Amino acid sequence: MAKKRSRTDIIHDILLYVQSQRHGAKPTHVMYKANLSYTQLQKYFTELEAHKLIERQEAKDKETIHITPKGINYLVKIVEMKAFEETFRI
Amino acid sequence: MEEAITSLVGPQQFYFETSLIDLVTVGVVVACVVMSNRYRRHTTKTKRHSLFQTGFVLIASAYLIKALTALLLHVSYTQTTALLAQPAVFGIVFFHHFLLLGGSYLIYAMYNVQSRRDYVLLFSLLALITWVSVDSTNVLHFTLFIILTLISATYLKHRKTNSFTKILSTGFLALAVSQLIFVFKHDTYFYVTGEILQLVGYLLILGTLIIIRAHGKKTITNRHHT
Numbered sequence: 001m002a003k004k005r006s007r008t009d010i011i012h013d014i015l016l017y018v019q020s021q022r023h024g025a026k027p028t029h030v031m032y033k034a035n036l037s038y039t040q041l042q043k044y045f046t047e048l049e050a051h052k053l054i055e056r057q058e059a060k061d062k063e064t065i066h067i068t069p070k071g072i073n074y075l076v077k078i079v080e081m082k083a084f085e086e087t088f089r090i
Numbered sequence: 091m092e093e094a095i096t097s098l099v100g101p102q103q104f105y106f107e108t109s110l111i112d113l114v115t116v117g118v119v120v121a122c123v124v125m126s127n128r129y130r131r132h133t134t135k136t137k138r139h140s141l142f143q144t145g146f147v148l149i150a151s152a153y154l155i156k157a158l159t160a161l162l163l164h165v166s167y168t169q170t171t172a173l174l175a176q177p178a179v180f181g182i183v184f185f186h187h188f189l190l191l192g193g194s195y196l197i198y199a200m201y202n203v204q205s206r207r208d209y210v211l212l213f214s215l216l217a218l219i220t221w222v223s224v225d226s227t228n229v230l231h232f233t234l235f236i237i238l239t240l241i242s243a244t245y246l247k248h249r250k251t252n253s254f255t256k257i258l259s260t261g262f263l264a265l266a267v268s269q270l271i272f273v274f275k276h277d278t279y280f281y282v283t284g285e286i287l288q289l290v291g292y293l294l295i296l297g298t299l300i301i302i303r304a305h306g307k308k309t310i311t312n313r314h315h316t
Contacts, residue, residue: 006134019310072310080306083130087200087254087302089244090126090138 008078010034014044015067015075018054024064026089094165094179095171097227098186099156100281105164111289118292119150121299128234141200148193155186180211180224187230188220201244231269238266254305256296261294
């Protein structure tokens with residue numbers, strides 16, 4: 001059985017997908033990619049927005065999620081952390 | 091007393107070089123601690139990070155003691171040896187050996203879960219080994235060789251899943267072999283070879299840290315451009 005994801009793992013999954021989308025990511029797509037329910041996703045979006053890691057934009061009545069430079073830095077840090085823990089077997 | 095000092099910092103003609111190599115070692119080890127601390131806030135594995143940091147802090151402290159002793163002796167051998175009474179020399183050597191053994195053991199223990207009783211038993215044994223090793227440094231070097239080889243083997247086992255682990259295991263293997271060479275450090279050539287191998291080992295560990303840092307930025311940049 002797969003290990004339960006930590007909060008950091010979920011944030012990593014969200015930010016990684018959002019960052020990969022040039023023109024912003026649709027919330028529904030983020031939900032599927034990060035494997036979250038709608039309620040959970042909204043909770044994370046609120047938290048990430050509060051920490052200025054993502055920003056929500058509305059264009060033509062459609063909401064898209066964009067990663068901020070602070071979000072990119074945080075994502076880099078998480079990727080480094082995972083590589084560090086995997087390398088040193090922490 | 092001269093024998094005790096030589097067993098700690100090596101032959102007199104290499105005091106400065108020894109202190110330089112040991113300061114580089116301290117730098118690398120501190121870099122490992124700083125990096126681990128950087129990620130500690132964001133991870134759930136805080137206990138393992140604590141063990142990791144404690145182990146490396148002990149090792150850094152051991153090499154700092156050695157480096158400072160070597161530097162002081164290099165600056166003024168006569169003054170320093172006049173200041174150090176026999177008990178002080180014993181204390182420095184004991185402390186250095188215990189920190190080195192304790193630190194290395196904690197890093198090994200990270201991969202092999204121990205109960206609190208096991209820690210008490212093993213640290214008592216380490217204290218005993220340290221006591222014996224003050225008079226016979228071969229005991230220290232053999233023990234460190236075993237611990238470092240086991241750590242290297244742990245990393246080697248996972249080399250196929252992670253390419254950085256290969257560099258890391260080579261670094262620890264170099265450190266293990268350097269300890270074996272130090273058994274013969276009364277011979278100058280063996281001492282120099284051991285010191286160089288130790289430097290190579292720690293530089294490989296530093297290289298691993300640099301590659302990990304670069305990996306983060308490279309991964310995100312590449313994904314952004316695909």
